[in-house]
Amino acid sequence: MNPTAPVFAARGLSMRFGKRRVLDGLDLELAPGQVTALLGENGAGKSTLIKLALGVLKAQRGTLTVAGCCPLKQSGLVRQRVGFVPDVPDAYPWMTARELFRFLAPHWPSWDAALAESLLESLCVPTATPFKSMSRGEGMKAMLVAALAPRPSLLLLDEPFAGLDPLVREEVLRSVIGELRSDPNGGERTVLVATHDLDVVARIADRVAILAHGKIAQHGAVGEVLGAKSLDDGNGAGDGSNALLDDGAGVGAATFKLRDVLAATRSTETAVR
Amino acid sequence: MTPFAALVWKEWRGERRSIATLAGAAALLPLLGLLGAREFAGRFGLQRYAYDGGTATIVAQAALLAVALSLGAELLPSESRRGSIALLRRLPCGLLRPFLAKFMLLIVASLATALVAWASACAAVRATGGAWFPPLDFGVSLLRGAPNLLLIVVVGLLAFMASAWIGRATLALPVALLAVALALTPFWLARDDDPLLASVSTLVPLLWGAALLAPCVGALSFVLGRRRGGGEWRSFAIGGAAVGALALPAGAWRSERAAEWNRVDPPLDSFRVTALRQPGVLAAGGRYVYLTAHHQFGDLVIRDAPRWVLDEFMQFPTCGRYSDGPPHVLQVDLADGSWRDVGGPGSLLWLPTRFAPLEAVPYVGIRSCPEAEHDRAGWRALLDANDGREVARAPDVDERNAIEGRAEWDELARSEHVAYLGGARRVWFEREEWWTTDPDGGSRRLPDSAMSRTAHWWWRGSQSRGVMVQGRRDGPEEEEVEIYDFARERRFRWSDASANPSVRKGKWIVERWDASPPSGRRRFRWELYDPERAVSLPAPAEVADHKLLWIDDEGAAIGGPWGAHDQSLVTLECFDPESGVRSPIALPARLEALAGGVVAFDVVARTRLGAPIVRLVLRGRDGGKVERYARWDARRRELRVAEEASAKELPLVGCPDEESLLVIEQGRRLVRLRFGSDAREVVFPRHDAASGAPR
Numbered sequence: 001m002n003p004t005a006p007v008f009a010a011r012g013l014s015m016r017f018g019k020r021r022v023l024d025g026l027d028l029e030l031a032p033g034q035v036t037a038l039l040g041e042n043g044a045g046k047s048t049l050i051k052l053a054l055g056v057l058k059a060q061r062g063t064l065t066v067a068g069c070c071p072l073k074q075s076g077l078v079r080q081r082v083g084f085v086p087d088v089p090d091a092y093p094w095m096t097a098r099e100l101f102r103f104l105a106p107h108w109p110s111w112d113a114a115l116a117e118s119l120l121e122s123l124c125v126p127t128a129t130p131f132k133s134m135s136r137g138e139g140m141k142a143m144l145v146a147a148l149a150p151r152p153s154l155l156l157l158d159e160p161f162a163g164l165d166p167l168v169r170e171e172v173l174r175s176v177i178g179e180l181r182s183d184p185n186g187g188e189r190t191v192l193v194a195t196h197d198l199d200v201v202a203r204i205a206d207r208v209a210i211l212a213h214g215k216i217a218q219h220g221a222v223g224e225v226l227g228a229k230s231l232d233d234g235n236g237a238g239d240g241s242n243a244l245l246d247d248g249a250g251v252g253a254a255t256f257k258l259r260d261v262l263a264a265t266r267s268t269e270t271a272v273r
Numbered sequence: 274m275t276p277f278a279a280l281v282w283k284e285w286r287g288e289r290r291s292i293a294t295l296a297g298a299a300a301l302l303p304l305l306g307l308l309g310a311r312e313f314a315g316r317f318g319l320q321r322y323a324y325d326g327g328t329a330t331i332v333a334q335a336a337l338l339a340v341a342l343s344l345g346a347e348l349l350p351s352e353s354r355r356g357s358i359a360l361l362r363r364l365p366c367g368l369l370r371p372f373l374a375k376f377m378l379l380i381v382a383s384l385a386t387a388l389v390a391w392a393s394a395c396a397a398v399r400a401t402g403g404a405w406f407p408p409l410d411f412g413v414s415l416l417r418g419a420p421n422l423l424l425i426v427v428v429g430l431l432a433f434m435a436s437a438w439i440g441r442a443t444l445a446l447p448v449a450l451l452a453v454a455l456a457l458t459p460f461w462l463a464r465d466d467d468p469l470l471a472s473v474s475t476l477v478p479l480l481w482g483a484a485l486l487a488p489c490v491g492a493l494s495f496v497l498g499r500r501r502g503g504g505e506w507r508s509f510a511i512g513g514a515a516v517g518a519l520a521l522p523a524g525a526w527r528s529e530r531a532a533e534w535n536r537v538d539p540p541l542d543s544f545r546v547t548a549l550r551q552p553g554v555l556a557a558g559g560r561y562v563y564l565t566a567h568h569q570f571g572d573l574v575i576r577d578a579p580r581w582v583l584d585e586f587m588q589f590p591t592c593g594r595y596s597d598g599p600p601h602v603l604q605v606d607l608a609d610g611s612w613r614d615v616g617g618p619g620s621l622l623w624l625p626t627r628f629a630p631l632e633a634v635p636y637v638g639i640r641s642c643p644e645a646e647h648d649r650a651g652w653r654a655l656l657d658a659n660d661g662r663e664v665a666r667a668p669d670v671d672e673r674n675a676i677e678g679r680a681e682w683d684e685l686a687r688s689e690h691v692a693y694l695g696g697a698r699r700v701w702f703e704r705e706e707w708w709t710t711d712p713d714g715g716s717r718r719l720p721d722s723a724m725s726r727t728a729h730w731w732w733r734g735s736q737s738r739g740v741m742v743q744g745r746r747d748g749p750e751e752e753e754v755e756i757y758d759f760a761r762e763r764r765f766r767w768s769d770a771s772a773n774p775s776v777r778k779g780k781w782i783v784e785r786w787d788a789s790p791p792s793g794r795r796r797f798r799w800e801l802y803d804p805e806r807a808v809s810l811p812a813p814a815e816v817a818d819h820k821l822l823w824i825d826d827e828g829a830a831i832g833g834p835w836g837a838h839d840q841s842l843v844t845l846e847c848f849d850p851e852s853g854v855r856s857p858i859a860l861p862a863r864l865e866a867l868a869g870g871v872v873a874f875d876v877v878a879r880t881r882l883g884a885p886i887v888r889l890v891l892r893g894r895d896g897g898k899v900e901r902y903a904r905w906d907a908r909r910r911e912l913r914v915a916e917e918a919s920a921k922e923l924p925l926v927g928c929p930d931e932e933s934l935l936v937i938e939q940g941r942r943l944v945r946l947r948f949g950s951d952a953r954e955v956v957f958p959r960h961d962a963a964s965g966a967p968r
Contacts, residue, residue: 056362057502076365090359092287099286106279107364 005068007032007154007190008053013062014214015048022048024214025062030154035191037205037222039198044211046194047087050156053192054084067153080108083147087159089139093132097125097142101149108150116149123176137168144176157193161200177204198226276366280374284348291344292382299336299390306332307397334425336390340383341429346445348375349436349495358499368496376488379433427483434491437498438509453483456516459524482523490515535618537566537601539941539958545569546937547600548924551624553943555927555935556658557633562605562926562935562943562957563615563658565622568598602639604661605943607929610959615639615661616654623653625686631877631886631927632688634658636681640669655681693885694759709759719757720764758804765804774802775821778828780810782821782850797835801851813853819846822876823885825907831858833874842870842892847910861914863951864891864901872898877925886925886934887912897921902934904948913949 008030015023022045030036038046051057052064055071055078064071067081091100097120105111120127123141131139140160147155161169193205201208201222208226209219218225274282285292349372352358361371428446435449436442457479493515498508538544546552546566553564602616616639623638640653651669653676656662667675676682690702700709700719707719754767760778767774774781780801798817801810811817821832822845833845845858860871873890891899899921903914915934923936926943935956938944943957 051502054363056359056500076367079363079365084363086359088356090356092283092357092360093355094287102274103279103283104364106274106276107366 006030007067008192009065010049011063013049013052013059013064015045015052015057015059021214023059026211026215028209028216028219030190030192032190034206035193035204036207036209037201038192038194038209038211039196039201040211041196045214046211047158049211050084050158050192050194053156054079054082080110080150081153083150083152083155085140085143085147085155085157085160087162089131089143091131091139091143094130096128096130097145098127100131100142100146104146105149110150112149112151115151116145119145119148135168137164137172140164140172141176153189155189155191157191159195161195161197173200173203201226277370277374280371281377284374284378288344288348288378288382291347292386295340295343295382296386296389299386300393303332303390303394304397304400307394308400330391332394333387333391334422337383337387338425338429340386341379341425342432342446344382345379345429345433346436346442348379348433350440350442350445353440353505362500368500369492372492372495376433383429423480423484427480427487430484430487434487434494434512437491437494438505438512440505452513452516456520459520460527486519490519533568534598537568537598537603537614539566539612540960541568543568543570544941544958545597546940546943548940549622551622551628552924552937553926554622554624554637554658555633555929556637557635558659559633559929560607561658561661562607563622563637564603564605564943565600566603567600570598600642605957607956610957612957613661615656625689627689631925632691633927634685634688636664636685638676638682638685655679655685698759700759707757756804761804775824777824777850779851782824782830783809784821812850815853815855816848816850819848822874822887823905831905842872843874845871845874845912858912860912861916863916864914877902886928889914893921902936902946906949915946915948915950917951917953918944918946
């Protein structure tokens with residue numbers, strides 16, 4: 001795989017569920033080593049795009065290349081190269097984190113057991129507690145470890161922080177921020193985070209893509225798109241400081257900006273129709 | 274650990290409590306049940322189960338069914354219900370291997386639980402005083418219960434298959450049964466036309482098919498249905514389409530076969546004259562022959578492999594093969610080869626029990642074939658043999674049916690009580706009186722016997738010129754026998770009911786088993802008997818152990834040494850029983866060239882013809898046996914063999930005249946052969962002949 005080639009490239013991607021069009025000619029490219037936040041309203045198609053990337057859904061039109069492979073024709077290869085964290089832990093309720101890893105590890109030749117162990121420790125994931133007894137945050141952290149252990153070149157996060165209470169979310173965020181950009185093979189990991197949480201965007205993302213009405217309405221650096229300053233000017237791992245959080249007005253401004261973008265997209269759409 | 278091993282481990286880890294619970298129940302319930310049965314035996318009539326070794330098998334089968342239904346129906350729906358299907362979808366290996374892991378767990382868990390249940394039941398039976406193990410009956414009978422086991426396995430597999438379509442385990446069995454019912458509808462609709470469809474033997478191949486295909490359909494439904502985010506409906510649609518794709522061609526094939534099933538078409542290669550004891554009869558008028566025929570379908574895929582299951586079920590006793598169509602009674606016109614289906618599908622020739630082969634009949638009886646009746650009432654009918662017109666028809670409700678009380682039947686049944694004495698002379702038994710034909714063509718009653726009117730009688734077939742009459746007065750011990758000698762036209766007392774004398778112009782011939790010293794080996798020998806003086810005389814040594822074929826009007830005997838088991842050749846001879854002078858009878862040169870010689874000979878029957886038909890069994894050049902027929906020419910003292918035929922075995926139908934005979938060739942052609950000639954004429958089927966629809 002060409003190191004400069006986009007890890008994720010969607011062109012003209014269209015997807016509909018029945019009469020409802022979710023993606024409508026979506027174009028998006030993710031450069032290696034960047035953390036991109038996929039912003040959009042509920043039902044905008046963020047999860048659909050991620051599922052298309054994993055090859056568990058099939059687009060009606062368009063092409064999609066993930067980690068250099070077609071998710072449909074080379075789904076096994078894509079899934080070996082891509083890590084995924086769902087919005088809700090979907091491991092078997094009776095499984096403990098270790099049992100989950102025992103189950104998953106044989107499927108990923110690149111599974112790094114030592115990394116999984118160190119992540120378990122660093123993220124304070126309970127190893128003997130079954131998922132049904134874990135808190136939501138613990139479950140998410142376990143799923144994150146399971147996604148990171150194979151050292152994927154692309155990590156897809158599908159609203160992993162939604163539904164967490166602020167304290168847990170803060171804990172999870174702090175613990176994962178450092179891991180997101182950890183080096184898979186000496187290079188940097190590409191991350192796509194689907195969310196509608198501007199705080200998450202501000203804390204972990206370099207770039208942001210706004211998905212509205214089936215298309216990417218805007219895509220660029222966080223500051224450019226949302227008019228706010230990113231953690232480290234879009235170039236690297238966060239250092240824990242957060243300008244947006246420090247400045248509540250910044251979050252509000254970004255929210256307004258996002259609303260404006262969505263409204264502009266909607267009006268453009270209406271005009272086109 | 275390999276990915277598949279991880280999947281199996283995951284299934285085991287997830288279901289181990291259920292499996293342990295089921296195995297525990299399988300271990301405890303038989304014990305409790307059988308002990309309870311023993312305790313409450315008198316009250317519920319369950320005692321026999323407590324002591325019966327076969328109970329263990331029943332319990333094991335029940336456990337197998339319970340596990341297959343409870344575990345098998347739950348494995349797939351649980352993934353969707355708890356949302357873990359999303360995790361499986363994301364695995365690089367796809368969904369097929371998870372499915373196979375579940376299937377493997379189901380098989381292993383079912384077998385293990387059944388084994389536990391069987392062992393527990395054995396122990397329980399032992400605890401109640403029975404044997405440790407049920408008696409094992411090795412051999413084919415061991416597999417008699419296979420259909421039940423197969424049915425249980427199939428029900429479990431179908432439930433497993435249907436569970437891939439739905440989100441609730443409880444619906445798996447009803448949905449599976451519904452799918453099976455729909456899939457079997459074409460078969461069910463055609464059941465009346467094809468007896469095979471309504472039989473258990475059809476069920477067995479269907480069960481085998483279902484057992485093999487159900488997991489495949491389940492895998493297809495699960496893998497293709499769920500892999501792209503699909504849910505139960507997509508799985509259901511794919512599974513339903515798969516079931517339809519499998520059932521519809523099979524149903525169409527069966528429907529086409531059912532349509533073919535009842536058709537009889539003599540020109541087809543599949544046409545067969547049914548190999549009954551009497552494959553056909555000749556009408557008294559000499560114009561028609563009545564045959565029982567059927568189609569021999571060669572398209573049944575499963576033919577001999579599952580015989581161990583099928584043997585005890587569907588087999589036409591008439592046709593001998595479960596791939597045979599129903600028998601039809603056909604009327605064949607010898608004049609032009611045209612034919613008519615006078616009996617319709619599922620009809621058989623029905624003749625008196627002791628019907629004499631080669632007899633020409635004034636009426637012909639037909640009856641429904643029990644295997645083709647299904648639930649419909651059987652029937653019998655009587656046709657006028659000379660035109661095929663139906664004289665009477667009656668339901669087949671009991672042993673003595675209405676047909677057998679009719680005068681026409683009596684006339685047909687008279688063939689049971691007719692003996693031919695040579696020279697076109699015959700004797701018969703009618704209304705408890707003996708009648709015979711005179712040389713001038715009239716008939717007269719034999720003088721009354723002094724014996725009881727309840728006497729029964731027989732004759733020595735071909736070689737006799739007399740009739741033996743055996744009567745019983747009061748008890749089984751007091752039998753008396755008399756012989757009517759047609760050569761002398763008088764009766765003789767006969768004291769030895771165990772020996773059958775062959776009546777002839779000179780001295781009678783009496784055959785008996787004789788111990789030959791010093792070895793003591795029993796041989797069949799004969800001696801002479803002077804009826805006038807009632808004394809026995811030794812037979813000439815040269816011919817004493819000859820097998821008699823027949824005795825001609827002048828008293829000369831035709832026969833030869835008895836054949837041996839090693840098929841050594843024998844020579845036919847004409848000899849004088851009193852002087853022992855012999856002269857060999859030569860076979861036609863053409864037959865000598867065809868075959869290695871005669872290994873056996875027999876008289877088929879004495880008929881209304883002047884001389885009996887001789888069946889010669891020849892040793893073919895290729896080592897097999899060849900069957901040919903001949904008539905004895907008394908004037909020339911030679912055998913007139915019907916030489917030309919294209920088959921080794923030739924079931925005999927009748928002799929339409931003195932010079933020819935009708936045989937079944939290759940099991941599908943009615944051929945007229947001529948005595949003393951190599952002429953051969955295919956009478957039926959002829960391609961230019963008209964055909965007739967069923968009545």
